[in-house]
Amino acid sequence: MTVSIENDGTVSLKITRDFQHPPEKIFEAWLKPELLIQWMGPTNDVYVSNVETNPYEGGTYHMQFNEPNNQINKLNGVYKIITRYSRLVFTWVWEKPTEGAGEETLVSLDFIAINNGTRLTLLHQNFSTQELADRHHWGWDETLLKLERKALKILKTGV
Numbered sequence: 001m002t003v004s005i006e007n008d009g010t011v012s013l014k015i016t017r018d019f020q021h022p023p024e025k026i027f028e029a030w031l032k033p034e035l036l037i038q039w040m041g042p043t044n045d046v047y048v049s050n051v052e053t054n055p056y057e058g059g060t061y062h063m064q065f066n067e068p069n070n071q072i073n074k075l076n077g078v079y080k081i082i083t084r085y086s087r088l089v090f091t092w093v094w095e096k097p098t099e100g101a102g103e104e105t106l107v108s109l110d111f112i113a114i115n116n117g118t119r120l121t122l123l124h125q126n127f128s129t130q131e132l133a134d135r136h137h138w139g140w141d142e143t144l145l146k147l148e149r150k151a152l153k154i155l156k157t158g159v
Contacts, residue, residue, distance in 0.1 A: 002014045003130070003133055003134070003137060005130075006125070010125065010126045010127055010128065011127040011128075011129065011130050011132070011133040012123060012124060012125040012126070012127065012133070013123075013124050013127075013133050013136060013137045013140070014121065014122065014123045014124075015121070015122045015137070015140055015141060015144065016119060016120070016121045016122075017119075017120050017122075017144045017148065018114065018117060018118070018119050018120075019117050019118045019119075019120060019147075019148060019151060020116055020117040020151075021117055021118060021151055021155050022113065022117065022118060023085045023086065023111040023112070023113050023118045024085045025118075025151075025155040026111055026118045026120060026147075026151075026155070027084065027085045027086075027088065027111050029147065029151070029154065029155060030088055030109065031053055031055040031082075031088075032053070033051035033052065033053055035154055035155075036048060036051050036053070036063065037049065037051050038150055038153075038154045039143070039146050039147040039150045039151075039154060040063065040065075040143060041065055041143060041146065042138065042139045042141075042142035042143050042146070043142060043146070044146075045067070045068040046065055046066065046067050046068070047065070047066050048063050048064065048065055048066070049063075049064050049066055050062070050063065050064040051063045051064075054079070055079060055082060056079065056082065057079055057080065057081060057082055058078065058079065059078070059079045060076060060077065060078055060079070061076065061077055061078075061079065061090065062074070062075070062076045063075050063076075073094060073095075073098045074094070074095040074098075075092065075093065075094055075095070075098075076093055076095065077090045077091040077092050077093055077107075078090060078091045080106070081108075085111060086110065086111050086112075087108070087109065087110055087111070088108075088109040088111075089106065089107070089108045089109070090106075090107055091104050091105070091106055091107075092104070092105045092106065092107050092124070093105075099132065099135070100127075100128070100132045103126075103127075103128055103132075104126065105124060105125060105126045105127055105136075106124070106125045106126050107122065107123070107124050107125075108122070108123040108124075108125070109121070109122055109123075110123075120144070122140055122144070124136055124140065
């Protein structure tokens with residue numbers, strides 16, 4: 001994982017993780033609501049509901065994160081690039097009252113086929129502060145671990 005400050009003063013983070021599933025299955029786990037709902041969120045106590053995706057370039061997505069303290073955090077964005085099974089780019093915008101609400105960041109996912117699986121590289125850019133980037137680093141790191149743990153169960157069916 002790397003966190004860096006860009007020339008424009010924004011902060012970005014990059015995480016690479018290997019999965020023992022082909023790119024097609026890992027890619028689809030990011031677009032299908034019935035799969036997202038099973039793994040998105042950093043812990044088992046934080047779960048996603050009300051997921052809507054319109055997976056085409058220019059299409060939108062919406063999801064709601066439910067936390068153990070009954071706090072609800074809503075997220076939305078727009079799909080910018082969808083190159084089946086290799087690249088996915090979308091905006092990431094939290095709604096109020098979540099910290100950083102209204103600030104548009106950009107998530108880029110690259111899916112590379114490797115022996116027995118997929119190397120996923122996640123680049124999340126345009127954070128206004130190091131603190132927001134650090135929070136998202138923790139969230140993404142734990143979320144990708146959760147996807148890895150649950151992948152066998154949720155990805156065993158065909159794409």
